[in-house]
Amino acid sequence: MTDTVTSTPTPAPTPPPTKSRPGGSRLAGVLRLREFPVALALIVLVLVTYAANPLFLSPQGTKDLLLNATIMIILGVGQALVIITRNVDLSVGSILGLVAFGTGSLFANVPGIPIIAVFAIGLAFGAILGAINGLLVTLARVPALVITLGTLYIYRGLNNAWAGGTQYFADDRPDAFGALSVDTILGFPLITLLAVLVVVVVAIVMAGTRSGRDLYAIGSDPDAAKLFGIPVGRRVFIAFAVNGVLAGLAGVLYASRFNSVGATTGTGLELDVVAAAVVGGVAIFGGSGSVVGAAIGALLLTTITSALTALRVDKFWQQAIVGVLILAAIIIDRVASIRTARRLRLSEARDV
Known part of the structure; x- marks a missing residue:
């Protein structure tokens, strides 16, 4: 009698779990960044313009491109702080004009004043003007759009009364001050490197400090931010004051960059x-x-102006394209917000 041996079937080996590729997830994260479409548009614009006019990226052309964007980058960083808190500051052009004319006045009327002292005075002047905006917005509880529209005209009127028909020219300032927008390091103008430093420092503060993160919480929901113990009024005041400081810095650099400053400096900016x-x-x-x-957006807008000028496109189309970009940015942001809210509702419904 033979024994029959029954063999149990060997289970098929389970395939190892598929691992998501880190490179793919990083790429997806980059593509989802809000800054990615703006940076891509900037690169495409530069390449197309260079193909049509190779002089666009000549050493002098690149330097001019960076210099044209420097003032706007600094102002854009300050404005971003205010807008993130669900406010806006329409007086930055007037603040810049006051500080720029004050800078010219200091050099003309105080011979031998150190350049570092001029920077300190300009920053303090801008901080005071920005703090006035912040106080009015936080204490009066009136929309910042209305408050800063009023201070726009007040500051501009002060500049008109102060300057009158007086203008200060490049000959009224020290050569070392004018050299800030002429001298370069590795091809980058000094004032542009200063603007990059401003972007890096403010970006680190916004991402790595509680006060920076509080600004996002305030902009998302001011009432909820109060419930969580965030000092909303103080944070908004600081955002306006810092914006004033940066507008003051831009005003001092404006006086270095351009040949003259007067009553109309910064109008419409x-x-x-x-x-x-x-x-x-x-x-x-x-x-x-x-x-x-915001810094990339500033560079994109100034590059559009330079590119269309290099391509000999009418100035009307330059303004029209900027308007289209603004509308597109608002619509895209609104659509993204709606999609995010819809995904949150769906995920909450699945959890229930």
Whole structure:
């Protein structure tokens, strides 16, 4: 009698779990960044313009491109701080004009004044003007759009009364001060490197400190921010004051960059600054965006002007394209917000 041996079938080996590729997830994360479409548009614009006019990226052309964007980058960073808190500052052009004329006045009337002292006075002057905006917004509880529209005209009127028909020219300032926008390091103008330093420092503060993160919480939901113990009024005041400091810095650099400053310096600049921040991905409704995106938006807008000039496109189309970009940025942001809210509702429904 033979024994029959029954063999149990060997289970098929289970395939190892598939691991998501880190490179793919990183790439997806980059593509989802709010700044990515703006940076891509900037690169495409530069390449197309260079193909049509190779002089566009000549050493002098690149230097001019960076210099043209420097003032706007600094102003855009300050404006981003305010917009993130669900506010806006329309007076930055007037602040810049006052500080720029004050800078020219210091050099003309105080011979031998150190350049570092001029910078300190300009920053302090800008901080005071920005703090006035912050106090009015936080204490009066009136929309910042209304408050800063009023201070726009007040500051501009002060500049007109102070300057009158007086203008200060490049000959009235020290050569070392004018050299800030002429001298370069590795091809980058000194004032542009200063603007990059501003972007890096403010970006680190916004991402790595509680006060920076509080600004996003305030912009997302001011009432909820109060419930969590965030000092909303103080944070908004600081955002306006810092914006004033940066506008003061931009005013001093404006006096170094351009040949003359007077009563009309900075007129109309405020709308370009708001446009730069919005195009750079800073949500006009507050709560999202970054100062890096605002800086890229500022560079994109100034590059559009330079590129279309190099391509001999009429100035009307330059303004029209900027308007289209603003509308596109707002619509894209709104659509993204709706999709995010819908995904949250769906995930909550699945959890229930």
